[in-house]
Amino acid sequence: MDLAATVAVAFWAMLPAYVPNNVAVLAGGGRPIDGGRTWNGRRVLGDGKTWRGTFVGILAGVVLALVLNALEPAAADGLGVPIPVFPLAAMVALPAGAMLGDILASFVKRRTGRERGAAFPLVDQLDFVVVALALTAVAAPAWFGDTFTLEVIAAVLVLTPLLHVGTNVGAYQLGLKDEPW
């Protein structure tokens, strides 16, 4: 595959993992996952990780994967490259892994004394990618191996921080998010 095709496949395959975090920003609120509990004087996760944001985020990722599967024949034709079709296990593992990675990052942030909303460079940009890929590799190993070649993974690791910074700055400027990260 040439570079453009590699980037297109990386973007398409990761879309169900990208969208949940953004949807959680819009859908978040209500009861925090940690129920307000603390550990060693600090919140376990903090008010920024809510049940509603997490579930609506995962649901959005699953629905998006279904929509992408419906669009796949047209996209493969238009782009002239084979586009991945998500099996059910990947439809769930990509968004669930993305949300779990973000939650684990908040856990680490609180343990290292970072307040809610504090920036944690690289962890903020890649936490969700690493866990989304790991969970998908376990849940749908054959599909993962076919789709996420070393080239595609390299494209994901370069593309994601750029997209993440771009969308978060946009959400901040629109007043949807409190910090631009």
Ligand code: CTP
């Ligand atoms: N959000 C949510 N549930 C999640 C993830 C995000 O409700 N599982 C919502 C929250 O309203 C959160 C906003 O999306 O404030 C932005 O998400 P994020 O930047 O991940 O959270 P922060 O508030 O910055 O908190 P943290 O420092 O723990 O990352």
Ligand code: MG
């Ligand atoms: Mg944040």
